[in-house]
Amino acid sequence: MPSKKDLSERDILFKVCDELEAQINSSKNNSKNTNASSFKRGIWKIMVDFFQDFLNKNNISVKELLFKTIFKSIGKVIVLSGIGLVGIPFIDLVIISLLNFFGVSVELSNNPKLGVLLIVIGLIYELIIYWIDKKNNPNNGVVSQLEHIKKDFFNGEIDNAITHLDNAKKEHNLNKNSLYEILMLETEIAFQLGQYDDIKEKLVYLEKNFNKKLNDRFYQIQLSVYALVKDKKNYDNVSTKLKQEFSSNQPNEYFEIVFYLNSGQIKEAKNLYNDYIQNNDNKLLYIGGLICANLHMDTQLDDDYEKADLYYAKYLEEKQPNFFERLEIYKFYSRTAFNKLLLNHSNVEYKEKVENTRELLGSIKNSFHYFNTTHKIFLENHYLHCLYVLEKQEFVNYYKTINEDEIDVI
Numbered sequence: 001m002p003s004k005k006d007l008s009e010r011d012i013l014f015k016v017c018d019e020l021e022a023q024i025n026s027s028k029n030n031s032k033n034t035n036a037s038s039f040k041r042g043i044w045k046i047m048v049d050f051f052q053d054f055l056n057k058n059n060i061s062v063k064e065l066l067f068k069t070i071f072k073s074i075g076k077v078i079v080l081s082g083i084g085l086v087g088i089p090f091i092d093l094v095i096i097s098l099l100n101f102f103g104v105s106v107e108l109s110n111n112p113k114l115g116v117l118l119i120v121i122g123l124i125y126e127l128i129i130y131w132i133d134k135k136n137n138p139n140n141g142v143v144s145q146l147e148h149i150k151k152d153f154f155n156g157e158i159d160n161a162i163t164h165l166d167n168a169k170k171e172h173n174l175n176k177n178s179l180y181e182i183l184m185l186e187t188e189i190a191f192q193l194g195q196y197d198d199i200k201e202k203l204v205y206l207e208k209n210f211n212k213k214l215n216d217r218f219y220q221i222q223l224s225v226y227a228l229v230k231d232k233k234n235y236d237n238v239s240t241k242l243k244q245e246f247s248s249n250q251p252n253e254y255f256e257i258v259f260y261l262n263s264g265q266i267k268e269a270k271n272l273y274n275d276y277i278q279n280n281d282n283k284l285l286y287i288g289g290l291i292c293a294n295l296h297m298d299t300q301l302d303d304d305y306e307k308a309d310l311y312y313a314k315y316l317e318e319k320q321p322n323f324f325e326r327l328e329i330y331k332f333y334s335r336t337a338f339n340k341l342l343l344n345h346s347n348v349e350y351k352e353k354v355e356n357t358r359e360l361l362g363s364i365k366n367s368f369h370y371f372n373t374t375h376k377i378f379l380e381n382h383y384l385h386c387l388y389v390l391e392k393q394e395f396v397n398y399y400k401t402i403n404e405d406e407i408d409v410i
Contacts, residue, residue, distance in 0.1 A: 156323035158367035227262035358386035
């Protein structure tokens, strides 16, 4: 015998309809010589017997069936009762019959004043429930809005995304679930912009005020922050939580590699990465590129450059990197071009990639102020270096617009 939990509302309704239709059709076939009145009484008996048998077999009470499939909202029941009193006899009879069934003694009446009062009470109740639902559940409009904002941001439309995010925050600040989703996206954006002090404050606020709503996105950002401050103990605790409670599909080695990469321990990250790629099909190409590119900055060894170039080239070919990933990749090549220039070596082979970097940085130069100060200065100088390699006059023009204290140019 199935339990109540085995049957959803949809299952109950469909099963009732299918079985009832079969019995009624059977009754029609067996009643060709029966008059209409007898046939109708037979149909009603079939329906009553059927429902009683169905509910008994599935261990469902009549009250549960009614409240699960028909009267799920108390407010609507009250409104229907009021409409009946105002002057719709059929609804009146149905409601009174149901109330009598539940043991509430009510007589048929025609009381418009009481009916209007019940309608008002029912509507007020429904409005309160609607307000509570709206407050506690992010609506589809908010979800869609945030998805659009996130897409804009990771396509490099920084100013547009942040403006719309601020508007969404003002519009939905009374809806707790919506506000959580907005603050999570705000935190993700802050991390991408290097606003690490701001991120720490946001994470503390979220953990304090939305403790029961915290999801894997929250813990992934928290994980990155622990890596940046080299807090291995808390990093391991959070990575374990992600694997156990949120079923993270990342391999165990991934968390170790990312910790050493983000904490600046690049040689340790490289050793772990080399061991990992020997036995795994998922080569974590972008992470491999980051490790080798960071090593190349320190060592200037051809082997590190070639591996970074290999991983980055495959990643660009096989994946669809977002704006910030493309920028990080092309910065590696443009940095190499700058070093070649300083050493009076040819940088012709890197010119196309320098142009790619210049184009990406040029598209967000009016949004540099959103980044933290260190990132902002780096981006401005890198953009100047690109202009110096590619277009001297444009370099001179942009140079004049920058605060001299923030310039570190050839």
